[in-house]
Amino acid sequence: MSITRRKLLASSLLAAAFNPLGKTLAAGADVAHSSAPWRNWSGYLQSNPAQRFAPKSEQELADFMKGNAGGVRPVGAGHSFSPLVPTNDALVVLDNLSGVVAYDDASTTAVLRAGTRLSDSGPMLDQIGQAMINLPDIDRQTIGGAIATSTHGTGLGLGSLSAYVTSVRLVTPEGRVIDANRNDNPEIYQAARTNLGALGVLTEVGFQNRKPFKLKSMAWVEKTNTVIESFAERCLEYEHYEFMPFLHADFSLVIAHKETDGALKPPVPEEDQGDIFGVLSNLPVFARRPVINFLVEAIEPSEAVEASYLALTNIRNDRFNEMEYSVAVEDGLACVREILDTVTKLGIDALIPLEYRVIEKDDSWLSMFSGSAKASISIHRMAGYDYKPYFDVIEPIFWKYGGRPHWGKVHSLGYHELSNLYPHLDDFIEVQTELDPSGKMLNQHIAKILNRNV
Numbered sequence: 001m002s003i004t005r006r007k008l009l010a011s012s013l014l015a016a017a018f019n020p021l022g023k024t025l026a027a028g029a030d031v032a033h034s035s036a037p038w039r040n041w042s043g044y045l046q047s048n049p050a051q052r053f054a055p056k057s058e059q060e061l062a063d064f065m066k067g068n069a070g071g072v073r074p075v076g077a078g079h080s081f082s083p084l085v086p087t088n089d090a091l092v093v094l095d096n097l098s099g100v101v102a103y104d105d106a107s108t109t110a111v112l113r114a115g116t117r118l119s120d121s122g123p124m125l126d127q128i129g130q131a132m133i134n135l136p137d138i139d140r141q142t143i144g145g146a147i148a149t150s151t152h153g154t155g156l157g158l159g160s161l162s163a164y165v166t167s168v169r170l171v172t173p174e175g176r177v178i179d180a181n182r183n184d185n186p187e188i189y190q191a192a193r194t195n196l197g198a199l200g201v202l203t204e205v206g207f208q209n210r211k212p213f214k215l216k217s218m219a220w221v222e223k224t225n226t227v228i229e230s231f232a233e234r235c236l237e238y239e240h241y242e243f244m245p246f247l248h249a250d251f252s253l254v255i256a257h258k259e260t261d262g263a264l265k266p267p268v269p270e271e272d273q274g275d276i277f278g279v280l281s282n283l284p285v286f287a288r289r290p291v292i293n294f295l296v297e298a299i300e301p302s303e304a305v306e307a308s309y310l311a312l313t314n315i316r317n318d319r320f321n322e323m324e325y326s327v328a329v330e331d332g333l334a335c336v337r338e339i340l341d342t343v344t345k346l347g348i349d350a351l352i353p354l355e356y357r358v359i360e361k362d363d364s365w366l367s368m369f370s371g372s373a374k375a376s377i378s379i380h381r382m383a384g385y386d387y388k389p390y391f392d393v394i395e396p397i398f399w400k401y402g403g404r405p406h407w408g409k410v411h412s413l414g415y416h417e418l419s420n421l422y423p424h425l426d427d428f429i430e431v432q433t434e435l436d437p438s439g440k441m442l443n444q445h446i447a448k449i450l451n452r453n454v
């Protein structure tokens with residue numbers, strides 16, 4: 001029996017039942033006034049924005065921000081699991097502001113409009129002889145949304161997208177347009193590289209890129225103990241390396257990418273193996289280990305060679321909710337073991353594997369990787385199931401290891417805890433308050449993080 005990778009990562013009829021939510025409303029919205037509800041990708045977060053504003057130019061956006069006295073939340077692709085976006089005031093949709101603004105061959109840098117989807121940026125950059133240095137697991141996000149939360153991929157020495165931001169152009173809540181980089185407005189630059197959408201609306205982002213490159217992608221199943229023991233060594237062998245330990249099982253899925261000059265070899269299309277997750281979720285938790293071990297051992301290794309932007313990203317059609325924390329690299333493997341043991345010991349009824357990645361440090365103020373390299377660990381629960389009982393048990397394990405929450409994923413922390421984890425949180429709040437004295441950009445979630453009143 002052969003089982004493919006995606007099927008086992010996140011597939012179930014229950015999740016598919018959520019798919020009719022489909023594209024987030026933000027993605028298709030360019031109506032100026034609408035009372036249609038907004039939902040995030042997983043369908044868990046909802047709000048009823050009084051209007052959706054989709055500017056066709058930066059000037060239109062600046063005029064809107066200046067004239068609008070009420071609350072404003074920018075939205076990208078709505079792929080965040082934490083309530084950064086929800087608002088019953090105005091939603092600003094950047095879909096019309098997309099594409100390459102400028103580029104420089106000598107420094108391999110390019111400026112992209114903030115509404116550009118990562119999926120579009122790959123071919124666009126390729127045409128001008130550039131590629132992003134690293135990418136996250138999927139590519140539906142917008143540039144503005146991805147850097148707002150320090151969205152990342154994996155790889156020793158490779159930072160999050162925010163690490164490679166060289167400049168930003170920001171329309172402030174009061175309608176001013178500000179350019180910022182390391183030399184001009186350096187504090188706004190450091191705040192804006194991971195900004196939670198709290199400083200205003202970014203219209204352009206400059207990136208340090210590299211020349212286009214190809215990656216050989218490899219995925220295989222291996223005993224989790226072996227993967228953990230060989231992790232440091234394997235990170236040196238593969239430029240991009242991660243593993244996904246199956247719950248209630250002894251195996252992990254390993255995903256590795258190595259740079260190559262070899263010929264392109266497209267991935268083999270996946271066959272539909274039916275509702276494996278549906279079947280597994282009907283088994284009592286205590287009976288799952290032998291069944292899951294049997295099934296995952298049958299997963300065939302796979303290999304492909306593609307352009308980096310295709311190799312690094314996947315399509316995830318089946319919806320879930322996710323919590324992710326980043327811990328010190330030296331603590332990461334102990335933390336992931338403790339989570340796996342806890343899931344087993346408490347018989348937690350969850351099926352989607354964990355995800356374990358490594359990310360290089362950067363110096364943007366609010367990046368999860370600000371100041372030191374980290375290992376990130378994610379837990380997931382299918383959309384449609386209550387994730388709280390599972391996430392509430394695991395979150396304190398992350399705290400024990402001094403973990404920093406991913407801004408775009410579920411967490412329960414507020415200013416008090418976050419200010420101990422992010423040494424520059426108060427610097428960020430100072431810049432945010434200066435740019436947004438009346439709190440137009442705040443919703444309840446952001447106000448809780450920044451210790452401000454809505």
Ligand SMILES: Cc1cc2nc3c(=O)[nH]c(=O)nc-3n(C[C@H](O)[C@H](O)[C@H](O)COP(=O)(O)OP(=O)(O)OC[C@H]3O[C@@H](n4cnc5c(N)ncnc54)[C@H](O)[C@@H]3O)c2cc1C
Nearest residue numbers: 076077078079080136137142144145148151152197202408
């Ligand atoms: C299936 C899936 C896979 C994922 N994989 C990864 C992964 O591999 N690595 C990872 O790190 N994360 C991952 N994420 C999380 C995701 O990358 C982040 O939550 C990201 O911020 C979402 O981008 P978005 O364009 O959807 O923005 P949204 O979720 O719409 O918004 C996120 C934040 O950006 C702000 N924002 C959006 N546009 C602008 C703008 N122009 N100016 C200012 N602020 C703006 C919003 O106000 C909000 O605060 C994943 C999410 C999903 C659903």
